[in-house]
Amino acid sequence: xxxxxxxNSFLQGFDAxxxxxxxxxxxxxxxxxxxxxxxxxxxxxxxxxxxxxCFAPNVDLTRAKCAFGSFAISKLKKELHSHDPLIVRxxxxxxxxxxxxxxxxxxxxxxxxVDRLSDLLISEDPYLRERVALVFTTIANQSAGxxxxxxxxxxxxxxxxxxxxxxAAVRLKVALVLESxxxxxxxxxxxxxxxxxxxxxxxxxxxxxxxxxxxxxxxRFLLYRDVKVRAIEAGVFEKLTTLLDRKxxxxxxxxxxxxxxxxxxxxxxxxxxxxxxxxxxxxxxxxEALTNVAEAPKARAILLxxxxxxxxxxxxxxxxxxxxxxxxxxxxxxxx
Numbered sequence: 179x180x181x182x183x184x185x186n187s188f189l190q191g192f193d194a195x196x197x198x199x200x201x202x203x204x205x206x207x208x209x210x211x212x213x214x215x216x217x218x219x220x221x222x223x224x225x226x227x228x229x230x231x232c233f234a235p236n237v238d239l240t241r242a243k244c245a246f247g248s249f250a251i252s253k254l255k256k257e258l259h260s261h262d263p264l265i266v267r268x269x270x271x272x273x274x275x276x277x278x279x280x281x282x283x284x285x286x287x288x289x290x291x292v293d294r295l296s297d298l299l300i301s302e303d304p305y306l307r308e309r310v311a312l313v314f315t316t317i318a319n320q321s322a323g324x325x326x327x328x329x330x331x332x333x334x335x336x337x338x339x340x341x342x343x344x345x346a347a348v349r350l351k352v353a354l355v356l357e358s359x360x361x362x363x364x365x366x367x368x369x370x371x372x373x374x375x376x377x378x379x380x381x382x383x384x385x386x387x388x389x390x391x392x393x394x395x396x397x398r399f400l401l402y403r404d405v406k407v408r409a410i411e412a413g414v415f416e417k418l419t420t421l422l423d424r425k426x427x428x429x430x431x432x433x434x435x436x437x438x439x440x441x442x443x444x445x446x447x448x449x450x451x452x453x454x455x456x457x458x459x460x461x462x463x464x465x466e467a468l469t470n471v472a473e474a475p476k477a478r479a480i481l482l483x484x485x486x487x488x489x490x491x492x493x494x495x496x497x498x499x500x501x502x503x504x505x506x507x508x509x510x511x512x513x514x
Contacts, residue, residue, distance in 0.1 A: 311351035394432035
């Protein structure tokens with residue numbers, strides 16, 4: 179059987195004193211040198227392999243060749259420094275597939291893969307920006323990966339820039355990275371110190387619904403830390419109130435979750451009164467609200483004085499509404 183053409187073992191037969199790594203590096207450099215000119219009378223022939231090769235059909239060109247064992251990550255790290263954009267794309271895609279394995283992820287952290295991927299977050303290639311964000315999402319799901327991301331302030335700064343990317347696909351993937359980080363208390367504290375509360379809340383108004391839901395989830399996790407006062411002073415409460423006009427149920431649910439966290443603080447309750455939040459929430463009141471209110475003695479006394487109005491409510495032929503109306507009347511007319 180012929181040896182693998184990428185191993186360059188046929189060249190090593192000429193002089194065994196040449197180290198294998200040096201030979202491989204020279205061959206790779208010669209392959210990528212597209213500007214080299216070889217004249218017809220040159221005594222140095224073009225470097226090429228004369229071994230027969232069988233090319234397999236249906237090969238995925240978006241993925242790089244993966245080495246065995248501990249050489250896989252180190253080989254991909256070497257390819258991340260390539261000047262050929264196709265090789266870098268293939269390396270990033272293959273790296274994302276490998277890092278799903280926690281053992282490979284720990285190995286990648288030890289090899290400082292995170293530091294190398296940092297610059298690719300702001301690459302001019304939109305494919306690389308999106309794929310690198312996906313890789314960081316995988317890394318952020320592991321404890322060791324989160325630590326390696328937060329230790330590198332360059333990665334944190336580039337993630338902040340990615341929130342304002344011109345492409346929606348990149349903004350979504352970067353938001354997913356920050357959501358994975360914000361779920362951890364220590365990481366959330368770090369993000370708050372880096373000003374991500376203001377960064378996430380900066381462009382909530384004109385954002386797409388799918389990205390907006392992820393941004394609001396990030397904001398909710400960050401608001402659980404000691405930043406409620408800072409968020410209220412930055413105008414986050416008013417921005418969240420304006421989002422209640424959206425028709426998307428997931429967006430409204432996320433907004434209400436953030437508002438409930440802000441209202442846990444006394445200043446949040448005061449700001450809710452100032453912006454008249456109750457008027458905005460009236461449209462979301464369902465038919466069980468009066469039943470819940472009627473369980474309080476003072477509220478039940480007020481409703482009892484207006485029992486005739488409640489009995490005159492027309493619920494039509496809906497059995498569900500009739501059931502809720504009867505439950506409300508039973509609660510109001512209940513006597514201890």
